[in-house]
Amino acid sequence: MSKSVHVHAFRDLLDGGGIVDDPERIATYTTDQRQTFTGSTFAVLKPATTKEVSDIVRLAARLNIGIVPQGGNTSYCGGATPDASGRQIIVSLERMDRIREIDPVSMSISVDAGAILKNVQDAAAGAGLLLPLSLGAEGSCQIGGNISTNAGGLSVVRYGMTRDLLLGIEVVLSDGTVVSDMRKLRKNNTGYDVKQCFVGSEGTLGIVTGAVLRLAPLPARRATAWLKLTAGAPLAELLALVRRESADLITTFEFMTARSIALATAAMTNPPAVGAGPGGAVLVELASSSSHLDLDGLMEAILGEAIGFGWIEDAYLAQSGVQQASMWEVRETIPEGEKRRNGSVKHDISVPLASIQRFLDVAGSQVRAHDADLELSVYGHVGDGNLHYNVLVPPDADRIEFTREIERGLSLQLYDTAASLGGTFSAEHGVGRFKKHLLEKYGDAGRIAAMRRIKAAFDPSDILNAGAVVRPFEAGSIG
Ligand code: FAD
Numbered sequence: 347m348s349k350s351v352h353v354h355a356f357r358d359l360l361d362g363g364g365i366v367d368d369p370e371r372i373a374t375y376t377t378d379q380r381q382t383f384t385g386s387t388f389a390v391l392k393p394a395t396t397k398e399v400s401d402i403v404r405l406a407a408r409l410n411i412g413i414v415p416q417g418g419n420t421s422y423c424g425g426a427t428p429d430a431s432g433r434q435i436i437v438s439l440e441r442m443d444r445i446r447e448i449d450p451v452s453m454s455i456s457v458d459a460g461a462i463l464k465n466v467q468d469a470a471a472g473a474g475l476l477l478p479l480s481l482g483a484e485g486s487c488q489i490g491g492n493i494s495t496n497a498g499g500l501s502v503v504r505y506g507m508t509r510d511l512l513l514g515i516e517v518v519l520s521d522g523t524v525v526s527d528m529r530k531l532r533k534n535n536t537g538y539d540v541k542q543c544f545v546g547s548e549g550t551l552g553i554v555t556g557a558v559l560r561l562a563p564l565p566a567r568r569a570t571a572w573l574k575l576t577a578g579a580p581l582a583e584l585l586a587l588v589r590r591e592s593a594d595l596i597t598t599f600e601f602m603t604a605r606s607i608a609l610a611t612a613a614m615t616n617p618p619a620v621g622a623g624p625g626g627a628v629l630v631e632l633a634s635s636s637s638h639l640d641l642d643g644l645m646e647a648i649l650g651e652a653i654g655f656g657w658i659e660d661a662y663l664a665q666s667g668v669q670q671a672s673m674w675e676v677r678e679t680i681p682e683g684e685k686r687r688n689g690s691v692k693h694d695i696s697v698p699l700a701s702i703q704r705f706l707d708v709a710g711s712q713v714r715a716h717d718a719d720l721e722l723s724v725y726g727h728v729g730d731g732n733l734h735y736n737v738l739v740p741p742d743a744d745r746i747e748f749t750r751e752i753e754r755g756l757s758l759q760l761y762d763t764a765a766s767l768g769g770t771f772s773a774e775h776g777v778g779r780f781k782k783h784l785l786e787k788y789g790d791a792g793r794i795a796a797m798r799r800i801k802a803a804f805d806p807s808d809i810l811n812a813g814a815v816v817r818p819f820e821a822g823s824i825g
């Protein structure tokens with residue numbers, strides 16, 4: 347059957363706005379976020395209902411056409427991009443963006459999977475509640491993408507990752523079956539927790555069409571501080587101090603080096619006058635829904651202790667919402683700052699908190715030994731043991747060539763260091779198409795075998811996002 351016959355068959359399932367087959371418009375969906383890979387497809391399908399998703403999957407399975415689910419296409423590992431074969435269609439959830447229900451008593455929100463994270467945050471805030479998931483891409487990433495990558499972000503230290511916020515799910519399986527488990531229950535021990543299979547599965551096990559998420563009380567007060575660290579300031583001890591002395595009211599503990607801050611401020615129109623000490627800087631935030639707590643006073647007392655220990659050389663406490671927002675903007679603009687300079691080779695590593703300093707020391711010497719002229723942008727969610735250890739692409743270098751060269755050599759040394767400290771090569775960005783070989787190299791063989799069996803059970807014909815994360819288990823093969 348020809349591609350145009352396929353397009354007609356899919357068009358019959360959808361209304362006029364539901365299919366894109368014009369090559370120019372298709373091109374906006376086929377390149378990954380980092381612009382390192384462009385795949386190929388003959389159509390982008392944009393279903394408006396769960397039934398349409400199910401019909402698409404049934405037809406694709408019958409025609410043996412692969413499907414790549416796509417949300418906001420903000421992920422970093424090429425998982426939302428089709429391969430080069432031209433035999434995969436993209437199913438974009440962008441038209442499924444309804445807020446289905448907010449339940450202030452159960453403190454939950456039910457949404458379509460294509461709802462943009464920021465819109466869901468705003469809807470929750472409108473009901474006096476907080477969706478405690480916050481990341482730089484929140485204006486474009488979708489809840490389905492957040493679930494499928496188990497997104498983290500800037501408040502994981504308090505509220506956990508997407509997995510921890512998921513109460514219910516609606517998913518279309520590879521044969522079109524709809525799993526309809528949109529419950530808002532906190533307790534439901536009735537067999538396997540099926541919804542969790544889809545968290546972090548990057549579109550390889552099902553297409554998420556709806557979700558119920560846990561909400562929290564909306565903070566009434568926030569204290570936001572910018573800390574300039576002294577040389578050798580112990581990050582893990584500083585975090586422990588803030589957690590203990592704030593009675594765990596901490597919501598954010600973001601580390602940044604001077605280089606990362608400079609990249610961000612260069613990309614901002616009105617940057618605040620913040621910088622780093624010799625040990626870098628940390629953005630700390632305490633938040634509480636109680637209007638009776640003096641969070642600024644608490645923060646000042648904690649910072650006083652940290653100064654007494656010699657860990658901080660200077661600190662600013664934001665005096666207004668505007669100052670808070672501009673400190674946050676610095677942190678959130680770092681990826682854009684890297685992009686404007688000529689991009690970076692990204693290493694989204696995590697190690698146990700106690701080993702963060704050791705990682706920084708060993709990785710620093712590996713980078714210097716590789717090439718003393720390399721520049722780094724290092725920052726991240728240190729509260730979660732997660733560092734973005736990014737090697738900056740020199741302004742005059744070919745970005746793709748340079749990335750390949752680093753990824754073939756230095757990157758593996760850095761991942762070896764993370765692995766030797768009990769860490770991982772992908773803390774929050776997933777595996778996608780780009781990090782499959784790293785999963786093969788660093789993953790436990792038994793775990794990979796289990797993943798293959800799960801993939802084969804959910805998607806025996808390998809229809810869903812084939813080529814991403816893991817290949818299915820074949821009977822008779824090893825692993
Ligand atoms: P996409 O990129 O479209 O897709 C991601 C994967 O999920 C793909 O494999 C795709 O096939 C699959 N998928 C998408 N939707 C569905 C669905 N409905 N059903 C099944 N599979 C689906 N990530 C973090 O964890 N923390 C951060 O702090 C963070 N900050 C970022 C800041 C910036 C500036 C940028 C550009 C990215 C950042 N990211 C961060 C990465 C990215 O935003 C997250 O991974 C996000 O969760 C991806 O959502 P998306 O809708 O864009 O998904």
Ligand code: 2HG
Pocket residue numbers: 482678680681692693726734736
């Ligand atoms: C962040 O924390 C994102 O800002 C992006 O996870 C990380 O671009 C990166 O390296």
Ligand code: ZN
Pocket residue numbers: 499726727734774
């Ligand atoms: Zn991050």
